Amino acid sequence: MKALKYIGMALAFPMMFACQQSDVQQDTDYQSMSDEERLEAARSMAQEFIMVDGHVDLPYRMKVGGFTLQREMLDVSERTDGGNFDYPRAKEGGLDAPFMSIYIPASYQERGGAKAFADSLILMTERIADTWPDKYAMAYSPSDIESNFEKGLISLPMGMENGAPIEDKLENVAYFHERGIRYVTLTHGKDNLIGDSSYDDTKTHGGLSEFGKEVVKEMNRVGIMVDISHVSDDTFYDVMELTSVPVIASHSSARKFTPGFERNMDDDMIKKLAENDGVIMINFGGSFIDGDYQQKTGEVREHIVNWLAENELSRNDPEAQKYISEYSAKHNPFPDVQKVADHIDHVVSLVGINHVGLGSDFDGVGDSLPTGLKDVSMYPNLFAELLKRGYSKEDIEKICSTNVFRVWRAVEDFASKS
Template sequence: MRLALSLAVLALSLAGCSSTAPTSSAVDLAARADALTHDALVVDTHIDVPYRLRESPADIGAATESGDFDYPRAVAGGLDVAFMSIYIPAEYQETGGARALADSLIDMVEEIAAGAPDRFAVVRSVDDVDRLRSPRRVLLALGMENGAPVEGDLASLRHFRDRGVRYVTLTHSRDNEISDSSYDDAGTHGGLSDFGRQVVAEMNRLGIMVDVSHVSDAAFDDVMEVTTVPVIASHSSARAFTPGFERNMSDAMIERLAENGGVIQINFGSTFLLKRVQDDRDALRARLAADLDARGIDAGSPEAAAYETTFYAENPLRLAETTDVADHIDHVVELVGVDHVGIGSDYDGVGPTLPVGLEDVSTYPNLVEELLRRGYSDDDVRKILGGNVMRVWRAVEAAATE
């Protein structure tokens, strides 16, 4: 038998066949995945384009050399609805100006759409998505990352609702007046503040989705007690793969989110996906710090920045892969079912830590191919790509009393 197999392999080799060449079944699966991705409604709930453009202006209506998002790549990837993150750094909570920054970033998104109406359109409702969706247009929705622009005034929520913001991430990297952060050890409020409870109730009333990414575990529990409608985690992953990383969601939180009817949108960042990547990153940081100290280079100096660039080029982080994102989706599906998981990539937000195979918005078909390989049905893939979060958005709209 072994001799027969060896002769068969030899014959294939002599015929010019390569063991690394894709089989017809693999080609067929890739083509099926690409077709399904472009036919399905693809909704990515967290893309950090506005702040990227604030720091480094570019024309995303054309191909760009930097960043993870532009129009040609979005169309190639089948992206229909891109939630533009109106990201407000935590320092604005102390310095002031959070609301003004949020308005300026919203202005930017509106200007992008107005400048290229054949390529982009801003959407403010589920009906807008249904009405404006087309194969050659990328729809831009708005999600505000950090509730700091509320600035202590519930009326600000109505202002941002009227400007098109359709979800608010209650906090970011530090505790704010609304909520404690998963990245902050202070535990300022022990969860939501009293004002934060009012914010959640007002968001329910106005039809703004509550986003529990970035909040502490205690704040998540408080949100679940207050909200009367489903909530989202716009860009979080499963803590089962990253023990101790509070920024991701525990199994108990995912189960409670599902009971609420909500959805967790999986973050693509490698450090969100694998504990191994977190450990490797920390080890590289320690080596870098030791190198700088040994060379007498002050951290934060131009010399340190130059050395850091060279160091990471010579010592690249071993990244996650497309299969790891699919593992997180599998975990949520096994835990609570396919109706409670989606995609919130964090493109333009997690820098050079994106997985191999999911490097930018052109690559969604690679994830779909992996899901199909694992036996997901077309209907289940459609739910994951956008159907689930659209269900939540529709429910929040329907329950709004203003």
């Protein structure tokens, strides 16, 4: 018996030591690290955790770049000139599952063809996975993303930005679920058949239309996440009263920092979203995170235009390019990575760590991206800033994917029982 006791103690000791090591790791004081050490820790976390970004506009970037199903595609398996996304940079930044935005400009609501345009972007996204199967794979669930992550592949889940392709046919909700769409942003730049947009002051429906209410119910039924980015405040509250499952804001930020900008969410909306167990995924665009961004950029632009005129130069002249570069650097109008962290801080202070994620809007907000977050290689800069502010390793994982996976799985579970 004594021998068995000692054997048991011997077996238990390494387990106890492992637990102690785990406790030490959990208690790591990232705030006391140097900036270099903290950034290295952030890079490690970005590689260790599955990272989901709620909104990347690559398909539309490819479409407007002239790439079609019949022509040679932009080679996003290699580092590209311009844009914010490609495979090498995504791997450097630790991005594993960028939601490919199937973006439908509001003009298609007016002239028709929204459904066909959506189908073309879906096919383009699928072609990326088919063309580079050693780098990309389609994903239709958190389980797909987890499986792809184990294989070292970047997942390409899809969200449809603007519900216009549903047209006036409720059956198109199930159609787009079958095509792989896993969230629908109900509106975009203008009111549509579903509801009112934050960018449109017409207030066509005063919130959700009667058809829109049926669309939300049908999305719940088939298993498509409802995305309330871009909707008016009235539409948001109608959705919250109606939905049977949590919802997301795939690429929105906090209105506290951008007063009057309805496209962002105010504090009451963020609290309501959290009561519903939803997630706000923070947009990185300059006008989303800095209320003074437009004014700052306007002042820099005006100065440069006047300087060029006074000196009788064009932007292409070497002297002008040198001056513009130096002046812009000295009077940098861009926010920095700390501004994005401020938005995350604000959400966490309001509703806790379980209701915030990443929704960069890469490839969708032009050159307005903040210093330190110019492309998909730079997420670790944000994580390092959060660690500096006292966020834990577990917090970073929640922001990366745990929170949005919780919502996504709740939507799947409800649909499976409907």
